[in-house]
Amino acid sequence: MQAEATNTVDPSEIAKFEAMAAEWWDLEGKFKPLHMMNPVRLEYITTQVAAEFDRDLDDPLPFKGLRILDIGCGGGLLCEPMARLGATVVGADAAERNIPVARIHAEQSGLEIDYRHTTAEAMASAGEQFDVVLNMEVVEHVADPQGYLTACQQLLRPGGLHLCSTINRNPKSFAMAIVGAEWVMRWLPKGTHEWSKFITPDELFDLMTKAGMEPVDRKGYVFNFARFTWSISDRDLSVNYVTAATKPA
Amino acid sequence: MDTHSDILIVGGGLNGPALALALGNAGFSVRIVDSLPKDVREDAEFDGRAYALALGSQRLLSGIGVWPTVEPNAQPMLEIKVTDGRAGEGPSPWMMHFDHAEIDEGPMGYLVEDRHLRRAFLSAMEDHPKLEHIAPATVVDQTAEAGRISIALADGSTLSASVLIGSDGRSSGTAQRAGIKRTAWDYGQTALVCAAEHAKPHGGIAHQFFMPGGPLAILPLTGNRSAIVWSEDRAKAHHVAAFDDDGFLDALRPAFGDFLGEITLCGERFTYPLGLSIATSLVADRVALIGDAAHGIHPIAGQGLNAGLRDVAALVDVLIDARKRGEDFGGAQALARYQSWRQFDTTKLAMATDGFNRLFSNDNPLLRAARDIGMGVINASPALRRAFIREAAGLNGDLPSLMAR
Numbered sequence: 174m175q176a177e178a179t180n181t182v183d184p185s186e187i188a189k190f191e192a193m194a195a196e197w198w199d200l201e202g203k204f205k206p207l208h209m210m211n212p213v214r215l216e217y218i219t220t221q222v223a224a225e226f227d228r229d230l231d232d233p234l235p236f237k238g239l240r241i242l243d244i245g246c247g248g249g250l251l252c253e254p255m256a257r258l259g260a261t262v263v264g265a266d267a268a269e270r271n272i273p274v275a276r277i278h279a280e281q282s283g284l285e286i287d288y289r290h291t292t293a294e295a296m297a298s299a300g301e302q303f304d305v306v307l308n309m310e311v312v313e314h315v316a317d318p319q320g321y322l323t324a325c326q327q328l329l330r331p332g333g334l335h336l337c338s339t340i341n342r343n344p345k346s347f348a349m350a351i352v353g354a355e356w357v358m359r360w361l362p363k364g365t366h367e368w369s370k371f372i373t374p375d376e377l378f379d380l381m382t383k384a385g386m387e388p389v390d391r392k393g394y395v396f397n398f399a400r401f402t403w404s405i406s407d408r409d410l411s412v413n414y415v416t417a418a419t420k421p422a
Numbered sequence: 423m424d425t426h427s428d429i430l431i432v433g434g435g436l437n438g439p440a441l442a443l444a445l446g447n448a449g450f451s452v453r454i455v456d457s458l459p460k461d462v463r464e465d466a467e468f469d470g471r472a473y474a475l476a477l478g479s480q481r482l483l484s485g486i487g488v489w490p491t492v493e494p495n496a497q498p499m500l501e502i503k504v505t506d507g508r509a510g511e512g513p514s515p516w517m518m519h520f521d522h523a524e525i526d527e528g529p530m531g532y533l534v535e536d537r538h539l540r541r542a543f544l545s546a547m548e549d550h551p552k553l554e555h556i557a558p559a560t561v562v563d564q565t566a567e568a569g570r571i572s573i574a575l576a577d578g579s580t581l582s583a584s585v586l587i588g589s590d591g592r593s594s595g596t597a598q599r600a601g602i603k604r605t606a607w608d609y610g611q612t613a614l615v616c617a618a619e620h621a622k623p624h625g626g627i628a629h630q631f632f633m634p635g636g637p638l639a640i641l642p643l644t645g646n647r648s649a650i651v652w653s654e655d656r657a658k659a660h661h662v663a664a665f666d667d668d669g670f671l672d673a674l675r676p677a678f679g680d681f682l683g684e685i686t687l688c689g690e691r692f693t694y695p696l697g698l699s700i701a702t703s704l705v706a707d708r709v710a711l712i713g714d715a716a717h718g719i720h721p722i723a724g725q726g727l728n729a730g731l732r733d734v735a736a737l738v739d740v741l742i743d744a745r746k747r748g749e750d751f752g753g754a755q756a757l758a759r760y761q762s763w764r765q766f767d768t769t770k771l772a773m774a775t776d777g778f779n780r781l782f783s784n785d786n787p788l789l790r791a792a793r794d795i796g797m798g799v800i801n802a803s804p805a806l807r808r809a810f811i812r813e814a815a816g817l818n819g820d821l822p823s824l825m826a827r
Contacts, residue, residue: 200754208755215747230746233449254748281568282750 186273193270194278197248206360207250213394213403214309214415215254218336221390221417222305225334234259242303242328244293245311249275249286255307256284263303264288265296294320297327304330308337309415312377313370322384332422335386338394338415342371346412349396374410378418386418426582427451427554428751429741430573432561432596433589434458436473437713437730439543441587443486444738444824446552450745453581455573456557457590460544471536471615471692472649474499474628474641476728478825480532482735483542485824491542497644498529500626529626533641533649564599564709569750571708585752587737588711592699592718600706606699606718611636612659614652615692616670617643621683624648631677635659636696638677647688650674653696663693704764705757710737716764735822736763763820 200208219230228235237259243251246264248271256262256279264275269290279286289296293308306325315321325335340350347368354360372380378388393406394413429445431438434456442454475483475496483489504518522530547555556575563574564586572582588596597604613636624642631638636653643649652674654662662673667687678685699718704711713730740760744751 200758212747212749212755215749219747231449253750256748257750258748283569 187277190273190277193274194248194281197250197274198278204248204250206354207247209401210394210403210413211250213405214251214338217392217405217415218251218255218307219258221336222334225417225419226304230258236260239304240302241305241307242296242301243307243309244325245309246275246288247271249278249288251307251309252286252288253279253282253284256286260305262286263301265291265293267292293324293328297324301328302330303328303333305334305336308335310338310340312337313339313366313372318372319380319383322380322386326381326384326386326420329386329420331420333420335381335418335420336415337377337381337418338413339377340366340371341410341412341414342368342373342376343411346371349412374414374416377416381416381418386420388416388418390417391415425580426570427453428584429453429587430571430581430583430585431455431587431589432573433591433594433713433715434555434557435589435591435713436539436543436727437734438587438589439547440482440486440731441589441712441734441737442553442555443488443543443546443550444482444734445741446550447486448738448742449552450741451552453554453556453583454547455559455561455575455581456555457560459558460555472533472617472641472643473536473539473727474531475534476531477528478735478821479728479731481826482731482824486546488542488546491545492534492538495538495644496532496534497642498626499531499533499628499642500529502530502628502630504630504632506632533628533643535643561595561599564596566600566707566709571752583752584708584750585741585757586709588709588715589713590715592714594701594711594715596709597701597706597711597715600709602706602709602711603702604699605702606697608695608697610656611653611696612656612663613694613696614654614659614663614670615650615694616687617647617649617689618685619645619647619688620685621646622681624682633677640678640682646682648682650678652677656695659693663691667691703761704733705754705761707754708752708757710757710760712737732822732825733764735824736760738824739822 196202197204199205222228222239223230223235226239235258236255239260241255241260241262243255243262243264246252246266249264252262252264252275264286266272266275266288267290272288272290275286275288279288306328308325312318312321322337325337329335340346350366350371351368355363355365374391378391381388391410392415393408393410394403394415395406395409396403396413428450429442429452431442431452431454434454438454438456442452446452480489480496483492500522502518502520504520520530522528547553560576561573562576565572570582570584571586572580573586574580586596588594588600590596623646624640626642628642629640635655635658637651638653639649639651641649641651653659662670665673670691671685671687675685697718699714701711701716704716712733714726716733717729719726719729737760740756740763741751744756744759749756
């Protein structure tokens, strides 16, 4: 596997990566928007995984025995919670610099996570299989969404669960995600998102069905400016939203 | 022995053990460090100290499994009568009367002696598989690190956990070591606390008289006994405290009145200087404060322990929710939720009890007229009465799950 090549970290680089790890996990830092959204992302993921695999979240290690892949893992904001819940976790990121950063933080947290510099397509052709594939805020950045989602489907075991979030394409999402988040709040660097690459929930369901998955759920993430927190909505999928799909057994 | 646990609690009073039991029951591994030896906590005879447990607090005790042990020694509080009084003149005709029957939730609360609560907590902690009770032991140092916090004990041993809870009172060492500052002021009042036996039954009625020197609370205990919390100007309180029991009773009678028949003292007498001491933050890196460590308030409405148990219930909800999501439950994000949940409540309560005390503890004729009219208005309005009863029962605001029905 190509991932092995990145397993060793040059000692002189460690200090740099430690600083980057601290930056990734700084609640008030560069990744603040992601940290603010993380609780609702985790709420959705844990609820869906527990329901699909009949697990009780009050158990000490409810996800024990599940193999979970997080695509676009970044600093490990989703991988660490999944590992804490007992899952065997692989975190994949196409950005090489994220891998040692995520490894250092997992070590500080006392967690074992397999971080790899690779892509969904490469892992699919290597024949990797998972119970759950987390595909959060990635699909709006890829060049070929259909090919990408087909690779995600191949990474699932029969009966596996695919959780995918992205941003809707409509005037409101342009106002919120591009004008609001990038230009006004400066939560994200300008040019992070291309509005034309955003996908409507119906389009995403279509792409997933064509990729051989069965869409089972979709919910909105809504930001409440008064409380300054995110919450999950059954009805409002107008900007950020998340979906669940299964691979037929 | 593994020196790491999920939770470390410093302070073995009442809030610390309540939190330890709630978290232990939820499956967290918990160590609680107490500076007092267990037998001191266990062997106490009746000493006159008692708590007015709000209904919400009673529900928490039920939830953590200690209520069955406490209940035989708990006196239900069925009514509260609040009167503006002046020694020698008897109560003014203006008064407020709150009856539990108006809110349909059962008694407004329960009066429980300190010793019965302590024993119930100790025996519940004794054989709990997830709890270790370390006593006596003194914490000398604490250090927050990446992903954990460790404490050093005076005997040289070291313990670590994901989060450290300071439940060590208004002079909390945990808060000091975490660099949390406090806002404090003194009321210039001292509370005289004791228990009395009386000839006539109290009928489960709690009385609060607002005297010029400070409030006098008469709270029903089991049998023909009542707990007395008498707040006075410091000089007068020290003067009265120096009397022998007969002299003390002679000083108390004019204020107490004769509605309970002849009174005699039982147990010891205590004095507590009254002051407010609020931590400017409830959390720091891997540290959270509960109870008096977070907010030592004026005991005017008997809300000290109730506020502490509300911290306990809120923190339990926050930690369990964080763990269910796989979050680092001792991390800054989880603790910030506890802070924002409790900070407002705490400040509101401290301000309210402080304001109440300033309004009532004086003999200014204008203020006296104003507060009498205010009490008359509240008493005449069923909606306001119910709001007060729910507040006294601890059922207002954003209720943690251990306190909701």
